[in-house]
Amino acid sequence: MDLSVPAAPLIEIPPRSGTAFIIERGATLTIVDPLGEQVADLVVFGAEDPREHLSNGRTFDYEATIALTTGNRLWSNRSRPLLTIVRDDSGTHDFLLTPCSRDTWRLCYGGDHDDVPGCFGNLATALGPFGIEPDAIPTAFNVFMNVAVGPDGRLSVRPPRSQPGAVFAVRAEERLIVGLTACSAALSCNGRFKPIHYRVDARA
Amino acid sequence: MDLSVPAAPLIEIPPRSGTAFIIERGATLTIVDPLGEQVADLVVFGAEDPREHLSNGRTFDYEATIALTTGNRLWSNRSRPLLTIVRDDSGTHDFLLTPCSRDTWRLCYGGDHDDVPGCFGNLATALGPFGIEPDAIPTAFNVFMNVAVGPDGRLSVRPPRSQPGAVFAVRAEERLIVGLTACSAALSCNGRFKPIHYRVDARA
Numbered sequence: 001m002d003l004s005v006p007a008a009p010l011i012e013i014p015p016r017s018g019t020a021f022i023i024e025r026g027a028t029l030t031i032v033d034p035l036g037e038q039v040a041d042l043v044v045f046g047a048e049d050p051r052e053h054l055s056n057g058r059t060f061d062y063e064a065t066i067a068l069t070t071g072n073r074l075w076s077n078r079s080r081p082l083l084t085i086v087r088d089d090s091g092t093h094d095f096l097l098t099p100c101s102r103d104t105w106r107l108c109y110g111g112d113h114d115d116v117p118g119c120f121g122n123l124a125t126a127l128g129p130f131g132i133e134p135d136a137i138p139t140a141f142n143v144f145m146n147v148a149v150g151p152d153g154r155l156s157v158r159p160p161r162s163q164p165g166a167v168f169a170v171r172a173e174e175r176l177i178v179g180l181t182a183c184s185a186a187l188s189c190n191g192r193f194k195p196i197h198y199r200v201d202a203r204a
Numbered sequence: 205m206d207l208s209v210p211a212a213p214l215i216e217i218p219p220r221s222g223t224a225f226i227i228e229r230g231a232t233l234t235i236v237d238p239l240g241e242q243v244a245d246l247v248v249f250g251a252e253d254p255r256e257h258l259s260n261g262r263t264f265d266y267e268a269t270i271a272l273t274t275g276n277r278l279w280s281n282r283s284r285p286l287l288t289i290v291r292d293d294s295g296t297h298d299f300l301l302t303p304c305s306r307d308t309w310r311l312c313y314g315g316d317h318d319d320v321p322g323c324f325g326n327l328a329t330a331l332g333p334f335g336i337e338p339d340a341i342p343t344a345f346n347v348f349m350n351v352a353v354g355p356d357g358r359l360s361v362r363p364p365r366s367q368p369g370a371v372f373a374v375r376a377e378e379r380l381i382v383g384l385t386a387c388s389a390a391l392s393c394n395g396r397f398k399p400i401h402y403r404v405d406a407r408a
Contacts, residue, residue, distance in 0.1 A: 057260065057302035057343030060359055062311050066300070067357025077339055079307035096270070098261035103283035107266050135281055138342075139261030149353055153271025155264055 008199040013040070015193035018122030018181035020130060022047055023172045026203030028086065031143050031180070031196060036164035038194040039183035041099045041119040041140040043127075044074075044082050047175040050132050052076045054083075056095045056139045066149070068093060074141055074170070082176060087169040090162040094145035096155065099123055099137070100185035119181040130177045137179070143168045145183075212403040217244070219397035222326030222385035224334060226251055227376045230407030232290065235347055235384070235400060240368035242398040243387035245303045245323040245344040247331075248278075248286050251379040254336050256280045258287075260299045260343045270353070272297060278345055278374070286380060291373040294366040298349035300359065303327055303341070304389035323385040334381045341383070347372045349387075 010032060013019055018041075023029055031040050046052035058075040060066060068074070070088045073081040098104075101120035117125070124134040144162040147155055182196040214236060217223055222245075227233055235244050250256035262279040264270060272278070274292045277285035302308075305324035321329070328338040348366040351359055386400040 051337070051339040055302065055343070057300065058307075060300045061302055061308060064359050065357045066353060066359065077341075079305070079311065096261065096264045098259065098265055101283070103262075104265060107283065133255070135255040137281075139259070149270060149357075153269045153353075155268050155270065 008201050010197040010199050013180065013182040013196045013198065015182050015195050016116055016122075016184040018119060018126045018179065020123070020126035020177060020179045021200070023176050023178055023200050024202065025172055025175045027172045028169055028201045029172065029178065029198060030087075030167060030169040030201065031198045033090075033144055033160070033162040033166045034164065034197050035194045036162055036166065037160045037192070038162065038196060039145040039160055040143040040196040041123065041181045041183060042143050043123060043137060043140045043179040045130070045132060045177040046076070046082075047177050050130060050136070050177060052078045052080070053136065053138050054141060059095065066095060068095060073173070081173045083170040084173060085168070086171050087167055089166040089168065090144050090160065092144070092146045092161045093168070094142040094147040095139065096147055097139070097142060097145070099140050099181065100183065104185065116184050118184045122181050122184070123179040127177070127179050132177070212405050214401040214403050217384065217386040217400045217402065219386050219399050220320055220326075220388040222323060222330045222383065224327070224330035224381060224383045225404070227380050227382055227404050228406065229376055229379045231376045232373055232405045233376065233382065233402060234291075234371060234373040234405065235402045237294075237348055237364070237366040237370045238368060238401050239398045240366055240370065241364045241396070242366065242400060243349040243364055244347040244400040245327065245385045245387060246347050247327060247341060247344045247383040249334070249336060249381040250280070250286075251381050254334060254340070254381060256282045256284070257340065257342050258345060263299065270299060272299060277377070285377045287374040288377060289372070290375050291371055293370040293372065294348050294364065296348070296350045296365045297372070298346040298351040299343065300351055301343070301346060301349070303344050303346075303385065304387065308389065320388050322388045326385050326388070327383040331381070331383050336381070
């Protein structure tokens with residue numbers, strides 16, 4: 001490591017909120033769960049043409065697993081790798097379910113949930129200035145989210161396995177627009193709303 | 205059944221090709237595997253606004269299973285049900301993987317596959333006249349496709365379970381643009397390229 005280039009400072013995403021930013025090709029995005037058992041929904045789009053975006057289907061095609069971890073790549077709808085996972089402390093993430101939303105509250109929680117926009121609403125707000133419409137937000141890579149697939153195909157959301165300080169880091173294979181949240185759904189984060197920390201380090 | 209309204213005739217999708225068409229709300233789309241062990245990739249878009257499309261993530265959210273069958277609904281990125289499964293003879297389909305494509309040949313088959321456009325190319329050609337760009341084709345619902353998820357999350361493509369004459373039918377919950385193929389990938393259809401038949405019956 002070049003000690004003349006210290007790691008960038010961590011930035012906090014407050015509980016039940018989200019952000020968006022550009023990262024350069026070769027940069028590393030480090031996501032930290034400071035308190036443990038929290039989820040961060042991650043989506044990325046091509047910075048030059050945001051019609052290129054993360055695709056769970058293409059990723060499942062080319063990585064041949066739904067259990068993505070260090071060394072796996074996350075692919076775009078144009079069959080290009082956008083991210084490579086370079087560190088994974090928890091080993092459990094989800095790429096099946098979409099960001100929580102007002103529709104999630106209505107359809108999954110019986111409508112008795114708080115009136116908050118959810119990760120989907122927070123991503124839509126954060127990505128809007130980059131020209132990305134809500135309709136264009138794909139299924140997210142839900143960092144630290146723990147979704148079990150039963151032998152019969154049934155899905156069940158379980159508490160995240162991330163310990164306090166757990167790190168998940170990806171290298172950008174292209175210049176990307178990133179959307180990232182601190183999850184808003186009680187079910188995903190074991191009933192407590194917590195922040196997420198992240199930092200971006202340029203190519204060493 | 206109203207006997208004054210006979211079922212529509214079956215239309216053939218030749219091997220390794222695809223088609224697109226509009227169906228009205230309430231209509232039933234019946235897909236038949238005439239010879240058995242063939243796959244049909246199905247995508248749908250809102251006819252009034254094609255930015256609304258089938259979403260595997262939203263479907264997994266609201267149906268809480270990846271093993272979708274009779275009675276399950278297939279949802280859109282706007283959290284609306286677009287299709288309801290009303291008949292399912294084979295019971296095994298896939299909503300994880302994307303339509304086969306030139307990229308699939310390159311990345312999964314070592315580049316030694318025939319130079320054909322695959323289901324993705326066939327869908328792109330068929331959907332183009334409806335104003336749907338290739339980038340906007342989501343992960344398809346792959347009718348009759350048999351993809352096993354191992355306990356470790358590994359995915360393996362297996363021969364379809366559909367017997368000759370197997371039927372899969374869906375009811376349209378909105379007016380929809382439909383893209384439908386007879387699969388081009390040897391791996392998906394057990395090494396033989398076969399046609400798919402379909403018909404559309406208006407609401408009884």
